[in-house]
Amino acid sequence: MPLCRSPWRELTSSLHEDLKMAKTDNGIRICQGLLILGNVVIGMCGIALTAECIFFVSDPHGLYPLLEATENDDIYAAAWIGIFVGFALLALSILGIVGVMKSNKTLLLVYIILMLITYAFEMASCITAATHRDFLTPNLFLKQMLERYLKSDTDNNNDKLMTEGVTKTWDNLMLQNQCCGVHGPSDWQDYTSAFRVTHNDADYPWPHNCCVMGSQGEPINLDGCKLGVPGFYNSNGCYDAISGPLNRQAWGVAWFGFAILCWTFCVLLGTMFYWSRIAY
């Protein structure tokens, strides 16, 4: 009977509930604080990802024409996706912070679903960058160089554009890095090439851009270069100059994206847990 309830019991039960509310309040506050911190980190990482991917897409080493000609330029696609994912992460992290502070179930549900979509896109970007980096072997670039460098008979406009891109890129590579061919000047001797069709072997055992150049942009000794005298021609290969920047790009996109996704995973799990605990 309700009349049998003693006032003492009422006092202790109300104290008990107050204590529980205080504990739960503390727990909620800690949870909110952690989620806000997590979202701040996601926002900053999003900005960093956007900046990194813009840097890669701007192609500071001028290597994009080589990949375009191999039709294997998906590490650039991965960088493009990274730019937009970075922006999305920034916007969604702000939405998440607002939702957590207001404890609004609708906002948090929207946040979770959009974050999952962004997660899927970033996952695609990481896997694409890692997979396509595996295709970038020395033989791929060697084949491209032999087939396209200074090729004279081009089939159509697209072929002509790719050939010009490859020729210009290789000329820049050889002049700026003082290198020749992929493995060395012997590439031009060991394999057939489009270059050999228009340039005879006696005058051009390798392209003249392989020669050590003077201040005027002319070889310092053309005969020494043709003979292969050390000091008058560049005997090292260009593969390091190509693979270094491309590897950094691929691993930069793939591993940084992976790290962001691991952190986002934790924050999303926490948000789902928080969402399921708050009342409407």
Next chain:
Amino acid sequence: MQRGSVLEGVVDDTRRLGPSLVSPSSACSAAGDTLSYIPALAGADLGGRVTGSTFVLEQPRCIFDKYDSADIWLVVATEAVLPFTTIPIPHFPANTSAYLTLGAMQYHYRCPEPNGELTVLRVGSETSCANNTSVPNCNGPLPGPGPYWWVVRNNFFSEMSVIQWHARQTPSSPGTGGGRSGAMIAITAILSVLLAILLAALLAALCR
């Protein structure tokens, strides 16, 4: 650079001397002297030692010292037996098995050898006269990958040691390769598992 000027000297000299010298087949004496000189390919540090249509020989320095004003020639042949006559390079090897080139006088190969300077002969370097039959001793590019025999001789010797040049092998095309690295497999696997966990957690939260 000193090296460079000696190189230019060698190539210019051989070009200038081209057509006006005596052919050894007509001035061959009956002395029958032989010499144990093996004309060698240039040192291995030269990257262009053997290319598709040229090769580089060491100059025959200090060999012909006791013979004054001898004409020295290089004979390139497709077999180890020299024919009686040689004709210009555009007709080689279809009409004959040897041709003469790089004619020089004895004083060009005088002792002592200069120190640190490159003394080589590049066979096949003149492309301007390669198809011109009116230039008799053109040092044109070799027509095929070989093999070739060559002999350095002057008009006092009827026979000298020859050496065979194994030509550069016929060029081919490279293949392409590429496998899957461990990093890519790790990234794919871990991210797929994490996404699956997230979707499962979402379903669990929604269906409560």
